[in-house]
Amino acid sequence: MDSQSSISDLRLTGGDLCLDFINTVPHRFKPEEGDYLQSFRDITAWYHHIQGMTPKTIQTLDRLAKSYPQKAAQVFTKSIQLRELLYQICLQVTTGKAPAPHDLITLSTYIAEAYTNMELSWQKEQGRLQLQFNAPALEQVNWHIAQHALQLLTNGPLKQVKQCPGCGWIFLDKSKNSSRRWCSMATCGDIDKVTRFQQRNKKRK
Numbered sequence: 001m002d003s004q005s006s007i008s009d010l011r012l013t014g015g016d017l018c019l020d021f022i023n024t025v026p027h028r029f030k031p032e033e034g035d036y037l038q039s040f041r042d043i044t045a046w047y048h049h050i051q052g053m054t055p056k057t058i059q060t061l062d063r064l065a066k067s068y069p070q071k072a073a074q075v076f077t078k079s080i081q082l083r084e085l086l087y088q089i090c091l092q093v094t095t096g097k098a099p100a101p102h103d104l105i106t107l108s109t110y111i112a113e114a115y116t117n118m119e120l121s122w123q124k125e126q127g128r129l130q131l132q133f134n135a136p137a138l139e140q141v142n143w144h145i146a147q148h149a150l151q152l153l154t155n156g157p158l159k160q161v162k163q164c165p166g167c168g169w170i171f172l173d174k175s176k177n178s179s180r181r182w183c184s185m186a187t188c189g190d191i192d193k194v195t196r197f198q199q200r201n202k203k204r205k
């Protein structure tokens with residue numbers, strides 16, 4: 001898979017930055033379909049795709065990754081660990097079960113690292129203070145995800161967290177009557193419609 005070009009086509013149906021990050025694998029139930037993220041540069045390409053960082057920050061991080069490839073590879077490994085950790089935690093949440101205590105301890109270390117690197121700065125236009133990651137560090141790619149995960153997991157609404165039965169992607173069901181079943185009607189919902197149609201036709205024959 002040409003990861004960089006497929007990242008720019010990646011559907012964003014999670015409804016939250018950390019859920020969209022979990023959904024950077026094509027198919028949760030078919031690992032043989034690969035992974036959109038193959039290197040640190042794929043993560044900055046993903047941030048570019050979701051507009052989760054300014055182009056200037058992305059440029060800085062890409063430059064740092066080029067100068068410190070070993071460090072970038074280490075951060076990338078941690079990003080994938082964080083993604084899989086969040087997937088496991090969200091899976092438990094979708095079934096209303098408590099996440100595994102050791103998973104929560106690991107997530108806490110990611111969150112602690114993120115908040116250690118936050119700085120308060122004055123936002124002139126809004127007339128208020130804002131927490132920001134100001135350090136130009138490669139780890140910044142994980143801090144944003146940890147921060148969003150903390151907000152989602154502590155504020156919820158966790159009842160809205162669901163798993164698509166087609167591809168296993170995680171999403172927030174914001175529909176009025178909580179009836180959303182698929183990550184997207186255009187993909188998994190459509191495949192399901194076609195499959196049911198074919199099964200009906202088979203029965204008729």
Ligand SMILES: [Zn+2]
Nearest residue numbers: 164167183188
């Ligand atoms: Zn799906």
